[in-house]
Amino acid sequence: MEEKVLFPAALRANNGEPLPLAAKLRLDHGAITSLMVVPPTDDVIKVLRTVLDQHDELEEAPGGMYDVCEQLTSGETQELLEVLKSTGEVPVHHFNTADYAIAAAKRALARAGFDFDSIISEDSENS
Numbered sequence: 001m002e003e004k005v006l007f008p009a010a011l012r013a014n015n016g017e018p019l020p021l022a023a024k025l026r027l028d029h030g031a032i033t034s035l036m037v038v039p040p041t042d043d044v045i046k047v048l049r050t051v052l053d054q055h056d057e058l059e060e061a062p063g064g065m066y067d068v069c070e071q072l073t074s075g076e077t078q079e080l081l082e083v084l085k086s087t088g089e090v091p092v093h094h095f096n097t098a099d100y101a102i103a104a105a106k107r108a109l110a111r112a113g114f115d116f117d118s119i120i121s122e123d124s125e126n127s
């Protein structure tokens, strides 16, 4: 919904000028999506939590992406809500247990600036 509705609306309202956080958030979304493909092991969940903690901060903190989007699209809130409500369910598939799936997730994480193996080897008390 962010990538399909909210961010494009904000981009249009910004006269096509890319929003500073959009590229990083898109890479995060790719990484998060890739982690939905593989079975949710403890390691995968730990990495997902790490990514989401940072991702949510970029979106939700004061001055973050949601604030920027809200300011840019303030004149079309109701219209955007209607579009969001009419968005269909995302199709769900079984987890992919193949080695290439976790390898692809690690590459998507790397593109977003995260290292799967480093995150899982971090002491949980410090994360």
Ligand SMILES: [Fe+2]
Pocket: 002, 025, 029, 055, 059
């Ligand atoms: Fe997001």
